[in-house]
Amino acid sequence: MLAMNYRGPYRVRADHKPDPVIEHPGDAIVRVTRACICGSDLHLYHGMVPDTRVGHTFGHEFIGVVEDIGSDVHKLKVGDRVLVPFNVFCGSCFFCQHELYGNCHNTNAQASAVGGIYGYSHTAGGYDGGQAEFVRVPMADVGPMVIPDDIHDDDAVLLTDALPTGYQAAEMGDIQEGDTVVVFGAGPVGIFAAKSAWLMGAGRVIVVDEVEYRLEFVKRYAQCEVINFREINDMAAHIKKITDGMGADVCIDAVGAEAGGDVAQTITGRYMKMQAGSATVLHWCINSVRKGGNVSIVGVYGPTFNAVPIGNALNKGLTLRMNQASVRRHLPRLIEHIRAGHINPKEIITHRIPLEEVSDAYHIFSSKLDECIKTVLIPPSAREVRAVSASAKP
Amino acid sequence: MESNRDNPIERQDHQDHVHRHDGDGHVHQHPLQGDFTSHPPRPGREQLSHIQGWGVDLDRKNRPGVPMERTPPRFINQHEGKLPQQPENVEVLVSCERSGITPVFGTVQPPQGVSGALRRLAFKWSESDMRHWLLLLLADRVNVVEGIGDDLASGKVPNVLGEMGIKAEWQYNKAGLAKKALVAGAVVGTAVYLMRRRDR
Numbered sequence: 001m002l003a004m005n006y007r008g009p010y011r012v013r014a015d016h017k018p019d020p021v022i023e024h025p026g027d028a029i030v031r032v033t034r035a036c037i038c039g040s041d042l043h044l045y046h047g048m049v050p051d052t053r054v055g056h057t058f059g060h061e062f063i064g065v066v067e068d069i070g071s072d073v074h075k076l077k078v079g080d081r082v083l084v085p086f087n088v089f090c091g092s093c094f095f096c097q098h099e100l101y102g103n104c105h106n107t108n109a110q111a112s113a114v115g116g117i118y119g120y121s122h123t124a125g126g127y128d129g130g131q132a133e134f135v136r137v138p139m140a141d142v143g144p145m146v147i148p149d150d151i152h153d154d155d156a157v158l159l160t161d162a163l164p165t166g167y168q169a170a171e172m173g174d175i176q177e178g179d180t181v182v183v184f185g186a187g188p189v190g191i192f193a194a195k196s197a198w199l200m201g202a203g204r205v206i207v208v209d210e211v212e213y214r215l216e217f218v219k220r221y222a223q224c225e226v227i228n229f230r231e232i233n234d235m236a237a238h239i240k241k242i243t244d245g246m247g248a249d250v251c252i253d254a255v256g257a258e259a260g261g262d263v264a265q266t267i268t269g270r271y272m273k274m275q276a277g278s279a280t281v282l283h284w285c286i287n288s289v290r291k292g293g294n295v296s297i298v299g300v301y302g303p304t305f306n307a308v309p310i311g312n313a314l315n316k317g318l319t320l321r322m323n324q325a326s327v328r329r330h331l332p333r334l335i336e337h338i339r340a341g342h343i344n345p346k347e348i349i350t351h352r353i354p355l356e357e358v359s360d361a362y363h364i365f366s367s368k369l370d371e372c373i374k375t376v377l378i379p380p381s382a383r384e385v386r387a388v389s390a391s392a393k394p
Numbered sequence: 395m396e397s398n399r400d401n402p403i404e405r406q407d408h409q410d411h412v413h414r415h416d417g418d419g420h421v422h423q424h425p426l427q428g429d430f431t432s433h434p435p436r437p438g439r440e441q442l443s444h445i446q447g448w449g450v451d452l453d454r455k456n457r458p459g460v461p462m463e464r465t466p467p468r469f470i471n472q473h474e475g476k477l478p479q480q481p482e483n484v485e486v487l488v489s490c491e492r493s494g495i496t497p498v499f500g501t502v503q504p505p506q507g508v509s510g511a512l513r514r515l516a517f518k519w520s521e522s523d524m525r526h527w528l529l530l531l532l533a534d535r536v537n538v539v540e541g542i543g544d545d546l547a548s549g550k551v552p553n554v555l556g557e558m559g560i561k562a563e564w565q566y567n568k569a570g571l572a573k574k575a576l577v578a579g580a581v582v583g584t585a586v587y588l589m590r591r592r593d594r
Contacts, residue, residue: 007545008538011557024480024498026473050530051513053503054541072478075471090498091470092477098463101470106477109499112491113521116500123530126486126500138498141471171459177452178436198445201452203437223445244434273531304527328469330458333451342447363559369566 003132009047025072028140062130085327088116102324154346166192178203247290256299276302297322
């Protein structure tokens, strides 16, 4: 089969690899019809995540058609059109029983702090991802969801991670009516977090980024205010200035380990790897939120340490919540929102690129070229869905 | 960019600290009680009615994460009985924080070569020990070199620039590409010049 193949930092290509096989009676093999590149994939692409092995296939946002099932799969059948949450989870362990599917204890032998994630290094379990023609899907009766007929494929693929993660980011902020919410990061997750903040009754939503076209997009899509942090000297002081001296009620980190905006953090975190990536946005969140406010973190950080102003968080009496999204928990409600027209996820897709051009797709997304917001890769075996090249966006 | 330009609520900026001189020398004066209001203004629902879907999850009970931890779970098909154990057909490194291997695990790139030896060593320490992660990062870098060796050994010369997306760079960022080429040329040129000078 054709699959994305990681060769080292900033180097990926499309290669032929052996087809995946059933390795456990609960497995299914899914023929991929769409796979996104996620902002979190860029942390792998940039070599930030330990135990990312050469030959790995990324891709934790994908949908497809069930091609084969193991002997212990009873609720899915060959031919089902499924969306696959990015978490690999068992449904049986203590954490799954508490709907913490991102924290499953039975699917990642190689670490205890994180559950299994498709195509997200061996630290996240060593599963190949969906940027391929076929993918092994463990615990197939538990994770995948049959896509309702009235849900478009492009909406479905965004339900595997980006939308639920953005929604959970807002939910963890415990937003109340009239709250001022600041979202750091105008990537897909930040865009959906901003949109979700309105659904939860925010009074004011402000999105911070450095890329003008992304700010223009989120301003239009999520009807929010925007700030380009390159035009601001001191983020915390500025947020307080525009919030009556109080600070925001809720700050959301939708950036994670590769934040720009602070020279020292960039050098020590992104370049020298002396900490688990730049914690600039965490600093901004903790220092920009009001006393007693909430900070919600969904941007991905590495497993080692970061220099974080925890003393300020203590003195301000903040509530910090964070997690990988428990995607399955959010799907029923988000499907209702799509049906009701409260949110239209597929509008953020700007690029549909054939899997064969994966090197260019990663570079376009990583370097923010061609006004890219969200890229969908289409494998050759799904070509009935006509792929268009990057230069011919819809 | 003025961030609060579109906001329906008018906000008063902080007054600046006044600093002037008089006959007695410096005079400093801050605005009185100018810090913040005890009741910050909130937009009314009518001001937010143009936002599609505003407030549909305002009631916390409508949010999927309420309560924060829910048992029994609502939305999954639970496996009945004990999970079958996946057979170990390849070497899988297991966190020493666990009592045994998980019922299900990934097998896609087993450890091999020098990077594999480094990874095995890393797994002697737990995830709370920096040595674990630093060795894995080192192994990742070694693995990249091994990957180039594997490519060459199989008769494939890796197209490094192509893998880095030079086609897209050429298509969408010609100025950036030219700048990178100039910088790279200058670095290589300087290095060659210095080496030749040392040889003399």
